[in-house]
Amino acid sequence: VGRLVLVLGDQLTETLSALAQADKTRDTVVMAEVADEAAYVRHHPKKIALIFAAIRKFAQALEADGWTVAYTQLDDTENAGSIVGELLRRAAQTGASEVLATEPGEWRLIDKLKDAPLKVHLLPDDRFLASHAEFEAWAEGRKALRMEYFYREMRRKTGLLMDGDQPAGGKWNFDHDNRKAAPDDVTVDGPLRFEPDATTREVLDLVQARFGDNFGDLEPFWFATTRAEALQALDHFIANALPRFGDYQDAMLNENEFLYHAILSPYLNIGLLNVTEICKAAADAYAAGHAPINAAEGFIRQIIGWREYVRGIYFLEGPDYTSRNVLGHDRALPWFYWGGETRMHCVAKAVGQTKTQAYAHHIQRLMVTGNFALLAGIDPAQVHEWYLAVYADAFEWVEAPNTIGMSQFADGGVIASKPYVSSGAYINRMSDHCKSCHYSVSAKTGEKACPFNLLYWHFLDRHRDRFSNNPRMGNMYRTWDRMDADKRKTVLAEGDALLARLDAGEVV
Ligand code: FAD
Ligand code: DLZ
Numbered sequence: 001v002g003r004l005v006l007v008l009g010d011q012l013t014e015t016l017s018a019l020a021q022a023d024k025t026r027d028t029v030v031m032a033e034v035a036d037e038a039a040y041v042r043h044h045p046k047k048i049a050l051i052f053a054a055i056r057k058f059a060q061a062l063e064a065d066g067w068t069v070a071y072t073q074l075d076d077t078e079n080a081g082s083i084v085g086e087l088l089r090r091a092a093q094t095g096a097s098e099v100l101a102t103e104p105g106e107w108r109l110i111d112k113l114k115d116a117p118l119k120v121h122l123l124p125d126d127r128f129l130a131s132h133a134e135f136e137a138w139a140e141g142r143k144a145l146r147m148e149y150f151y152r153e154m155r156r157k158t159g160l161l162m163d164g165d166q167p168a169g170g171k172w173n174f175d176h177d178n179r180k181a182a183p184d185d186v187t188v189d190g191p192l193r194f195e196p197d198a199t200t201r202e203v204l205d206l207v208q209a210r211f212g213d214n215f216g217d218l219e220p221f222w223f224a225t226t227r228a229e230a231l232q233a234l235d236h237f238i239a240n241a242l243p244r245f246g247d248y249q250d251a252m253l254n255e256n257e258f259l260y261h262a263i264l265s266p267y268l269n270i271g272l273l274n275v276t277e278i279c280k281a282a283a284d285a286y287a288a289g290h291a292p293i294n295a296a297e298g299f300i301r302q303i304i305g306w307r308e309y310v311r312g313i314y315f316l317e318g319p320d321y322t323s324r325n326v327l328g329h330d331r332a333l334p335w336f337y338w339g340g341e342t343r344m345h346c347v348a349k350a351v352g353q354t355k356t357q358a359y360a361h362h363i364q365r366l367m368v369t370g371n372f373a374l375l376a377g378i379d380p381a382q383v384h385e386w387y388l389a390v391y392a393d394a395f396e397w398v399e400a401p402n403t404i405g406m407s408q409f410a411d412g413g414v415i416a417s418k419p420y421v422s423s424g425a426y427i428n429r430m431s432d433h434c435k436s437c438h439y440s441v442s443a444k445t446g447e448k449a450c451p452f453n454l455l456y457w458h459f460l461d462r463h464r465d466r467f468s469n470n471p472r473m474g475n476m477y478r479t480w481d482r483m484d485a486d487k488r489k490t491v492l493a494e495g496d497a498l499l500a501r502l503d504a505g506e507v508v
Helices: 035-039 045-064 083-094 107-115 130-137 146-158 199-209 225-242 265-270 275-285 292-317 319-323 347-359 362-376 379-392 396-407 424-430 452-463 474-482 485-503
Strands: 004-006 030-031 070-071 098-102 121-122
Touching: 004 083, 030 045, 030 083, 030 225, 035 083, 035 292, 035 379, 045 070, 045 265, 045 379, 045 485, 070 083, 083 107, 107 121, 130 146, 130 292, 146 292, 146 452, 225 275, 275 292, 292 319, 319 379, 319 396, 362 379, 362 396, 362 452, 424 452, 452 474, 452 485
Parallel strands: 004 030, 004 098, 030 070, 098 121
Antiparallel strands: none
16 A cells, blocks of 8 residues: 655645655655645735645646646535545545655644654655754854854855855855845836636635635735746846845835845745755856846845744744743734724835735835834734735744744844834835825824834833843933933823824724
8 A cells, every 4th residue: 555645735846855755656645725724824815826726736747747646625525624634534545554744834733743643754844955953953052043154054055155165255244235225216027927827717716715805815816836937937036136136125115016026935935946946046147247246145145044044943942932922012913914094104005015915025024014013012923923824925934933033022032133123214214105104204202203213212111121231222222311301201101102092993
């Protein structure tokens, strides 16, 4: 009797370890659209459609390649509703008692597979550069786990942008050059968009019927859903956007949702593209003189640095990571995160494009929606659930460290050496949002005061014990302490009033 080979919705890679260890002539691949996975958070409809369309097409490709695939659609009457339920059902049908599975990217599902009444062989997910053992060895004995040092190891390991044992361009990190304010003219019209084919159309109908009430617009749906399309999207990015990616990485514009970003994370995270080919394409563009070093280095750092590093942290820190809350924040997530009205133009813009595109770029996630949640003291578990639900690229191994750690400082500084908080001035410097805002970014107090201004000082003041000795925050506290005592009082009182309005559900 053959074995079952589990392929999950974010494991759509031909060379997946479970497939590599399986026997095409005897084993049965199990793939399933199940209610449990589609509903552990209220995923954005575009995210569900991306996964369902891509998983259906991947199954067809495996069949064409000679595999036996037992595929379950969401509406199949026999659908057991969960991954383990589907494995048990297929085991009963085929007589199999063993399962080959590549480790899922979430503790929840790993635990379910471990507890299943079947012999499940959990294989390492070798689509990452650093194995768990390698990351643990790097972390061992270090006082602080800073991304930069891990990243240098990954540069040496891959040889990407290396001149012998030295970094290309003479520096490991060109981040300093990557903070230009928003440009007037953006020379690229976002990512490559794809017309839905018949399979995708069927999926869109299903998702509309079953998940049409979830937050987010299903249509227009333009994501790539096959590896061939994802490769075209990669080529499009390298040719058109990469050269200016570095310069404008942190910029935000009212009339441009994508700027020079890649919009490749959804494809990378479900397995349609791999780390090596993406980074090699960027390194080759630099070598050919097509992209400057600050662009190629900045881009490659996000992937072999940040992406690999956050995954290492997720698995190192363990299943309780998502419930950490060292700052004791407990305010409910405001309704405007789900599309309710807000007068803060930057927030409305970030949430608006999250709703239409299931996408916002890093600075929107970190310095607009994340920054506001942290300043306002929102419960990090609710913030985490929001980010996990609303982005097409959101899977817990990558989303949780970014949200709980980098953005909300709820892990007490495992990832970030200081909280990512800013007043409105930062948003004004990096965007054109403030010009069309109800609030005034230059007003520090009063009715028109930008909420980011009020809450910035409110945050620093209420967390003084924890942060005032942080060497990277000394300047902020000195500025606050130099402020006139009456002014400080007014700022705090207005901050309190703003938070009370938020709690009362009033429009802020
Ligand atoms: P680009 O800006 O073009 O970057 C290129 C690639 O680098 C991305 O495709 C991505 O694979 C990788 N990358 C960049 N930054 C990070 C990072 N901090 N961590 C991991 N990979 C990174 N990224 C996800 O893939 N899934 C998530 O669920 C997710 N949640 C986030 C939540 C918060 C609060 C924050 C602050 C960031 C989150 N990120 C997440 C990281 C980052 O915002 C996205 O990877 C990026 O916006 C994806 O868009 P892009 O492909 O256009 O990226
Ligand atoms: C996110 C997701 C969704 C929406 N649906 C499915 C599904 O029906 N079947 C499936 O195999 N995977 C799905 N996924 C992806 C899983 O939730 C993902 O594999 C785990 O969260 C681990 O990363």
